[in-house]
Every structure is written in C-alpha cells, then in structure tokens.
Amino acid sequence: xxxxxxxxxxxxxxxxxxxxxxxxxxxxxxxxxxxxxxxxxxxxxxxxxxxxxxxxxxxxxxxxxxxxxxxxxxxxxxxxxxxxxxxxxxxxxxxxxxxxxxxxxxxxxxxxxxxxxxxxxxxxxxxxxxxxxxxxxxxxxxxxxxxxxxxxxxxxxxxxxxxxxxxxxxxxxxxxxxxxxxxxxxxxxxxxxxxxxxxxxxxxxxxxxxxxxxxxxxxxxxxxxxxxxxxxxxxxxxxxxxxxxxxxxxxxxxxxxxxxxxxxxxxxxxxxxxxxxxxxxxxxxxxxxxxxxxxxxxxxxxxxxxxxxxxxxxxxxxxxxxxxxxxxxxxxxxxxxxxxxxxxxxxxxxxxxxxxxxxxxxxxxxxxxxxxxxxxxxxxxxxxxxxxxxxxxxxxxxxxxxxxxxxxxxxxxxxxxxxxxxx
Amino acid sequence: xxxxxxxxxxxxxxxxxxxxxxxxxxxxxxxxxxxxxxxxxxxxxxxxxxxxxxxxxxxxxxxxxxxxxxxxxxxxxxxxxxxxxxxxxxxxxxxxxxxxxxxxxxxxxxxxxxxxxxxxxxxxxxxxxxxxxxxxxxxxxxxxxxxxxxxxxxxxxxxxxxxxxxxxxxxxxxxxxxxxxxxxxxxxxxxxxxxxxxxxxxxxxxxxxxxxxxxxxxxxxxxxxxxxxxxxxxxxxxxxxxxxxxxxxxxxxxxxxxxxxxxxxxxxxxxxxxxxxxxxxxxxxxxxxxxxxxxxxxxxxxxxxxxxxxxxxxxxxxxxxxxxxxxxxxxxxxxxxxxxxxxxxxxxxxxxxxxxxxxxxxxxxxxxxxxxxxxxxxxxxxxxxxxxxxxxxxxxxxxxxxxxxxxxxxxxxxxxxxxxxxx
Numbered sequence: 001x002x003x004x005x006x007x008x009x010x011x012x013x014x015x016x017x018x019x020x021x022x023x024x025x026x027x028x029x030x031x032x033x034x035x036x037x038x039x040x041x042x043x044x045x046x047x048x049x050x051x052x053x054x055x056x057x058x059x060x061x062x063x064x065x066x067x068x069x070x071x072x073x074x075x076x077x078x079x080x081x082x083x084x085x086x087x088x089x090x091x092x093x094x095x096x097x098x099x100x101x102x103x104x105x106x107x108x109x110x111x112x113x114x115x116x117x118x119x120x121x122x123x124x125x126x127x128x129x130x131x132x133x134x135x136x137x138x139x140x141x142x143x144x145x146x147x148x149x150x151x152x153x154x155x156x157x158x159x160x161x162x163x164x165x166x167x168x169x170x171x172x173x174x175x176x177x178x179x180x181x182x183x184x185x186x187x188x189x190x191x192x193x194x195x196x197x198x199x200x201x202x203x204x205x206x207x208x209x210x211x212x213x214x215x216x217x218x219x220x221x222x223x224x225x226x227x228x229x230x231x232x233x234x235x236x237x238x239x240x241x242x243x244x245x246x247x248x249x250x251x252x253x254x255x256x257x258x259x260x261x262x263x264x265x266x267x268x269x270x271x272x273x274x275x276x277x278x279x280x281x282x283x284x285x286x287x288x289x290x291x292x293x294x295x296x297x298x299x300x301x302x303x304x305x306x307x308x309x310x311x312x313x314x315x316x317x318x319x320x321x322x323x324x325x326x327x328x329x330x331x332x333x334x335x336x337x338x339x340x341x342x343x344x345x346x347x348x349x350x351x352x353x354x355x356x357x358x359x360x361x362x363x364x365x366x367x368x369x370x371x372x373x374x375x376x377x378x379x380x381x382x383x384x385x386x387x388x389x390x391x392x393x394x395x396x397x398x399x400x401x402x403x404x405x406x407x408x409x410x411x412x413x414x415x416x417x418x419x420x421x422x423x
Numbered sequence: 424x425x426x427x428x429x430x431x432x433x434x435x436x437x438x439x440x441x442x443x444x445x446x447x448x449x450x451x452x453x454x455x456x457x458x459x460x461x462x463x464x465x466x467x468x469x470x471x472x473x474x475x476x477x478x479x480x481x482x483x484x485x486x487x488x489x490x491x492x493x494x495x496x497x498x499x500x501x502x503x504x505x506x507x508x509x510x511x512x513x514x515x516x517x518x519x520x521x522x523x524x525x526x527x528x529x530x531x532x533x534x535x536x537x538x539x540x541x542x543x544x545x546x547x548x549x550x551x552x553x554x555x556x557x558x559x560x561x562x563x564x565x566x567x568x569x570x571x572x573x574x575x576x577x578x579x580x581x582x583x584x585x586x587x588x589x590x591x592x593x594x595x596x597x598x599x600x601x602x603x604x605x606x607x608x609x610x611x612x613x614x615x616x617x618x619x620x621x622x623x624x625x626x627x628x629x630x631x632x633x634x635x636x637x638x639x640x641x642x643x644x645x646x647x648x649x650x651x652x653x654x655x656x657x658x659x660x661x662x663x664x665x666x667x668x669x670x671x672x673x674x675x676x677x678x679x680x681x682x683x684x685x686x687x688x689x690x691x692x693x694x695x696x697x698x699x700x701x702x703x704x705x706x707x708x709x710x711x712x713x714x715x716x717x718x719x720x721x722x723x724x725x726x727x728x729x730x731x732x733x734x735x736x737x738x739x740x741x742x743x744x745x746x747x748x749x750x751x752x753x754x755x756x757x758x759x760x761x762x763x764x765x766x767x768x769x770x771x772x773x774x775x776x777x778x779x780x781x782x783x784x785x786x787x788x789x790x791x792x793x794x795x796x797x798x799x800x801x802x803x804x805x806x807x808x809x810x811x812x813x814x815x816x817x818x819x820x821x822x823x824x825x826x827x828x829x830x831x832x833x834x835x836x837x838x839x840x841x842x843x844x845x846x
Contacts, residue, residue, distance in 0.1 A: 016476060050499065053499070054503060054506055056439030057443055058509065061509075064516065064517075065505040065516075065517055069502030069503060071498065072498040072502075075491060075492070075495040076473065076495045079477075079488045079489070079491035079492035079495075081480075082485070082488040083477055083480050083481040083484045083492075086481065086485050092488070093488075094488055094491050120567075
C-alpha cells in the first residue's frame with residue numbers, strides 16, 4: 001500500500017480531545033499499512049485569537065509579520081498532534097511548511113505554492129514515522145520569509161504535498177460527511193455525493209459550495225490527485241473527487257451533480273452604456289485596476305431605439321464600494337447614464353457535466369424556478385453550469401425547488417452536521 | 424553609535440498594552456541613533472498554557488515535538504512586537520531563532536548554543552530595520568530540528584547575539600530595577616547595584632539570585648559583552664555587569680556585592696563513611712550517573728576513634744528522591760551507616776571580590792548570624808563567596824542580619840517590584 005496524505009481542519013482539532021481522536025484515526029491508517037503524511041490546521045479559534053491580538057497592537061498589521069504570527073497556530077496543533085500519536089506508541093515528527101519544502105511566492109497573506117520539495121517528509125515516512133505538516137504556510141523562494149496561503153490554504157498544502165509525494169489519495173477530513181447535492185442546511189433532503197468529477201467540483205466550488213475551495217480542486221486536477229472528502233467524526237466513506245470513478249464508485253456520471261447557492265455577492269449595473277466598441281473594455285479595466293475580482297458578467301443586446309445597453313456584473317459584497325468608486329471615475333469617458341448597486345441578491349447554480357448532452361436541463365431549471373414563484377434577474381451559463389441571480393429572500397425556496405425538480409432529493413431526511421472547513 | 428541588543432521577558436510583553444509600551448522603548452533606542460536588535464520571550468502565560476495543552480494530549484511529551492510546540496510562543500510575541508513597531512512608523516522584521524542563525528546541539532529542552540551566524544540579522548539592521556528575534560530557541564546543527572534552550576534561554580539568546588553582532592551592550596529588560604544587594608522581598612533596605620563584575624554576578628547567580636542566570640552571565644563574560652539589567656517599566660538606569668566599570672560607574676569595587684539566598688535545595692548526609700581512599704569517588708559517581716547536579720559538598724575530618732566520617736551535599740529538592748535511591752544501591756560497596764535527607768534548609772551566600780583582601784569578612788559574617796540566633800549547619804567557601812546552610816525558617820532573618828552587618832542597607836526603604844524574569 002502506498003502513501004496517503006490526510007488533512008484535518010481546525011474544527012477537528014479544536015481541543016485536546018479532538019487532537020486525541022484525530023491521532024487515533026491517523027494511527028489506524030498507519031496500521032492498515034499506509035505511509036501517512038498529515039496536514040493540520042490551527043486549533044479551533046486560534047487564528048481568530050491571533051488576529052484579535054494583532055489588531056490590538058496595530059490597526060494595519062504588515063503582511064510579513066502577520067504571516068509570522070498566524071503560522072504559530074499550526075505550530076501548536078502539529079506539535080500536539082505528533083505528541084498524541086507518540087503517546088499511542090507510534091513514531092511521529094512534525095514539520096513546518098518551510099521544513100516540509102512548501103516553497104511559495106512572496107505575496108504575504110495569499111501566497112501561491114510554486115514548488116514542493118518534500119525530501120525531509122519522504123525521509124521521515126521512509127524511516128517509519130508519521131509526518132505531521134503545518135497547513136496553510138510556506139516559505140518564500142527568494143527572501144526565505146514565512147508566508148501563508150490564504151483561505152483554504154491547508155487543503156491546498158495537502159493536495160500539493162500529495163502531488164509531490166505521489167500519494168494514492170489526499171483525504172480531506174472535515175466536519176461534514178462529504179460534498180452534498182445542495183447545502184444540507186437549506187435542503188434537508190440533500191444527498192451526499194459518492195463521486196464527482198474534478199470539473200463538476202470546480203464549478204460547484206466556484207458557485208458557492210464551501211466544502212472544498214476552487215484552488216485546492218484546481219491543484220488536484222492539474223496533478224491528478226484523487227481527493228476523498230470525509231468526516232473526521234463519523235468514519236463514514238465521504239465523497240471522492242477525481243478524473244474517473246474508482247473501484248466501486250458509480251460508473252455512470254449523474255446528469256446533475258448538485259445545486260449550489262451563494263449569497264455573498266452583490267450586483268452592479270452600469271445603465272445606459274453607449275453600444276460601441278471599447279466601452280466594456282474601459283469599464284472592466286477600471287474594475288481590474290482596482291484589484292476587484294468579479295464573477296458573472298451579463299450584457300444584453302442594446303435597445304435599437306437608443307443605441308444604449310446595460311452591463312451587469314456580480315462581485316463580493318465587500319468590494320462593492322470600491323467598484324462603485326472606480327466606475328464613477330470612468331463616467332465622463334464612457335458616457336453611461338447611471339450606476340445601480342444591489343446587495344440583496346442570491347446566485348443559484350446548477351452543475352453537472354450531463355447537461356451538455358441533455359438539452360432539457362435548462363428548461364427544467366427555469367420551470368422549477370417559475371413554479372416556485374422565483375423571478376430570474378440575470379442568467380449566465382458555462383458548458384456544465386447554469387447560474388441565475390434572484391432576490392436573496394427567494395434563495396432557499398429556489399434551491400429546494402431546483403433540487404427536487406432534478407430528482408436529487410434523498411428518500412429520507414438525513415441528519416447532517418454542517419459547518420465551515422477551517423482554513 | 425553602535426548596535427544594541429535588547430531583551431524583553433514575558434512579563435514585559437504580557438498583553439497588547441505591554442507590547443505597545445515595549446515598542447515605544449525600542450523605537451527610542453533607534454531614534455537615539457543605535458542599530459537595534461531585540462530578543463523577546465513568549466507573552467506572559469503563553470508557555471504555561473502550551474505546556475498544559477501538551478500534558479492534556481500526552482503524559483510524556485517528546486522533546487522534539489515539545490520544543491516545536493513551545494517555540495510557537497515567541498513566534499506570536501515577536502510578530503506582534505514587529506507590528507507594533509511598524510505602527511509607530513519604524514521598519515521592523517521578526518526572525519525565528521533558526522532564521523537568526525542560532526545554531527545549537529540537539530538536546531531538546533535544554534540545547535546549548537554552539538554557533539551564531541547572524542547574517543540575516545546584520546543585513547536587516549543594515550537596511551534600517553529593527554530586528555526582532557525569538558528568544559529561547561534555535562535550530563540543531565545536524566538534524567535541522569527546532570530546539571529550545573531551557574530556563575533563562577532568552578537571556579542567553581540575547582547575549583549570544585550581542586557577541587556575534589559585536590554589540591556595544593546587551594540590555595536585559597525585566598520587571599525589576601536591576602540586581603540588588605539582596606532579594607528586596609526579604610530585605611526592604613536592599614540597594615540596587617550600579618555595577619557588578621562578571622565574577623561576582625556569577626557567584627550571586629549560582630547562589631540563588633534569580634535576576635540573571637549563571638549561564639547567560641558566563642556567556643557574556645566569555646565574549647566580554649557588557650550586560651545592562653534594567654526595568655522595562657521605569658526607564659531608570661539599572662545594573663551594569665561587565666569586566667570593568669564603564670563611564671560614570673563607580674571605579675572602586677565594593678567589598679561585598681550582595682547577599683543571596685536559596686531555599687530550593689535539600690541536604691543529603693551520608694553518615695559513617697569509612698575514611699579511606701575511593702569512598703567519596705564511589706558516592707559521587709553514583710550521583711553523577713543518575714544525572715543529578717549537586718551544589719555544595721562538605722566533608723570534615725573523621726573522628727579518630729572510629730575512622731568514620733560524614734559527607735554532606737546539597738542538591739535541588741526535586742532530585743532528592745533520585746539521589747537517595749542511587750546512594751542506597753552503593754551502601755554495601757561503600758559500607759556507610761545511614762543516609763539522612765533534609766529539605767528544610769536554606770543556603771545563604773555572601774559574595775564579593777573584596778573579601779579576598781579583607782580578612783575580617785568571614786568573622787563579621789558569622790558574628791552577624793550568631794547575633795541573630797541563626798545556627799550554621801554547613802560552611803563552604805570559594806575565593807569570592809562564603810555560603811552557609813541554615814534552617815529554612817531562619818533564612819529571612821539571617822539575610823537581613825548579614826545585609827545590615829556589611830553596611831549594605833540603603834538609607835530609605837525602597838519600594839521595588841520584584842518577580843521572575845520569564846524564560
């Protein structure tokens with residue numbers, strides 16, 4: 001049997017009991033004959049407490065020092081986890097991101113992994129140790145400064161290590177049972193997905209599903225590392241994410257993988273844009289220069305009578321003010337009429353590779369929304385996804401209606417624990 | 424002006440307010456034209472909290488992982504301190520022990536510094552930064568594992584960096600005003616010492632004075648780095664420790680530097696040891712093999728009538744049981760009568776290079792004790808120190824009597840804050 005990388009989030013190691021429970025699970029994998037490399041996040045609220053301390057000493061903490069501070073969190077959890085494993089009679093060594101060879105660029109707070117040189121980790125597991133690695137952190141290639149990978153960083157660390165170590169699988173342990181066909185807090189009849197393709201998972205992640213972050217799935221797809229998302233509490237089989245189903249996984253792709261929703265975005269509409277070349281470019285260059293990431297962009301044909309069109313886009317609510325300010329400055333140059341800002345919206349997305357070959361999907365989707373009395377404000381599609389923007393108030397009903405319309409409801413109501421995945 | 428190394432203990436950076444106060448002090452030194460390197464301990468109770476966590480997951484935490492855990496403490500304080508300095512408008516960078524080039528042996532929990540290669544620190548201060556370095560920690564030369572230096576480790580880090588960087592002075596900031604002629608908690612009239620030689624300071628540290636640890640002073644003497652012990656709260660001038668007085672320091676050595684006491688030791692007496700060659704060697708080899716550090720050793724001439732002698736020694740109370748067990752095993756071979764163990768003792772020491780040339784010192788010392796009604800149980804002397812063992816109950820009275828007899832009492836009662844120095 002080969003090497004397995006396991007990742008445990010902050011909620012799984014929130015206290016001494018959690019650490020001991022996780023240690024037992026790790027030792028099980030070792031006893032089953034695997035070489036085991038574990039990536040661990042900071043304990044429970046540690047990161048928030050450190051951020052709070054930083055804010056007390058400085059209103060604008062600097063990136064380099066802030067990263068140095070935050071990485072203390074994993075240092076604590078990984079050392080404790082190694083101790084707990086040793087206490088069960090198995091050899092374990094903990095390693096910082098730097099020691100594990102996680103090399104990044106120098107963008108503090110959201111560094112990107114540019115190389116992984118896991119020589120020490122390989123050596124450690126070859127000597128019979130369970131290697132415990134700090135998630136979320138690395139060391140910059142040039143300056144040798146400590147960096148952090150930003151949101152979802154520990155998952156990315158795990159996948160990157162799995163790729164560098166040629167692991168059989170990267171197991172992401174979390175506080176939910178896997179990836180569901182919809183958010184179980186909204187849809188009681190949501191079903192756990194047994195297997196999902198990288199592509200569908202990427203679309204779900206981009207559309208609001210929070211179990212795995214886009215970045216981590218992207219990395220796994222690039223290096224073809226199967227991910228197994230599962231609960232650190234239940235021991236049940238979770239969701240496999242890979243190129244193709246493996247073993248006893250269902251061989252036939254489901255038409256629809258799931259329904260995702262996202263209420264974190266706002267909608268900006270630029271009203272009355274002259275319909276001539278270069279206007280959209282001017283608008284989105286202004287947005288890009290302000291370093292704002294946007295999501296959907298929708299422009300319809302212009303009204304023949306006026307030669308004017310409206311351009312709408314969605315973006316994180318937190319960046320709304322910045323976007324409006326940036327656009328106001330282009331008003332004279334572009335010559336649009338006005339700006340509208342709306343943060344009471346929700347995005348609902350239907351994801352599934354099967355929709356490519358099933359022409360009825362779009363119609364069923366819109367009918368389901370219509371039957372539920374939900375009005376559609378924007379529509380955007382990709383090859384394997386349809387997204388609509390609706391009123392925020394309608395989101396739960398809309399998701400349930402669509403989930404049901406595509407036959408995704410499970411037979412029985414499942415009781416599911418659901419929460420964040422930590423970092 | 425040259426480079427200054429400042430060290431701040433855990434009580435000086437116990438919370439965000441403390442960190443901000445310390446940051447201001449550091450910036451003052453920078454404004455005065457110095458290059459500044461700061462060594463910082465973990466915040467207040469952080470270390471105890473981490474130890475508590477470790478005990479919850481494992482009754483016998485392993486050295487390597489325990490060191491990894493504890494070093495998270497300085498990581499937090501140093502990053503916060505750098506942020507606080509930046510917030511005052513000055514450039515600062517924090518460095519782990521490893522980044523600062525503190526190379527140690529591989530003895531986890533009490534590693535010894537074997538080299539300091541402060542290239543990154545020098546570069547950082549040459550670029551105009553204030554460099555903040557984690558105290559108490561290093562990296563092992565061969566295995567590249569994180570190590571900790573044990574008790575007083577941060578002071579040693581500071582002195583070692585000061586030596587490697589050729590600093591003008593190593594300032595040790597603590598929660599007392601300096602080194603006193605006696606423990607101010609016991610002797611209200613104890614005086615702050617303006618200057619003391621390395622030799623006297625070493626004897627005081629070995630005799631129970633807790634302001635500076637022996638190891639740190641030893642390092643400073645070897646590399647001839649002046650130490651300035653002072654309060655991080657008051658801003659007053661503290662105590663200079665160096666080879667010779669500097670500047671406006673008193674040119675004439677005091678006869679007596681101070682009176683130290685120590686109630687952490689116990690006394691073991693091996694009764695009825697045959698007075699023949701090799702017996703003492705057998706006894707102390709047994710103690711040494713059990714890795715017990717002993718302090719005073721006293722053997723008087725044997726009684727002519729029996730040919731038997733008694734050998735007494737003192738050792739840390741915590742090691743008493745181990746010592747008795749080790750000695751019991753030698754009983755048949757050595758042929759002694761019995762063992763006596765007494766942990767209700769105190770050691771009182773008078774320290775001062777002046778006693779070498781002032782023959783009356785010993786007599787005055789014993790008279791003072793006698794006048795105070797204090798019985799002497801053991802006596803041991805070095806060139807610049809006299810130590811006696813008395814009943815623990817007598818210690819405060821004994822120290823006050825001796826302090827007064829040598830004219831060390833200050834004119835007025837000083838109000839002094841006194842506590843530990845952290846690690």
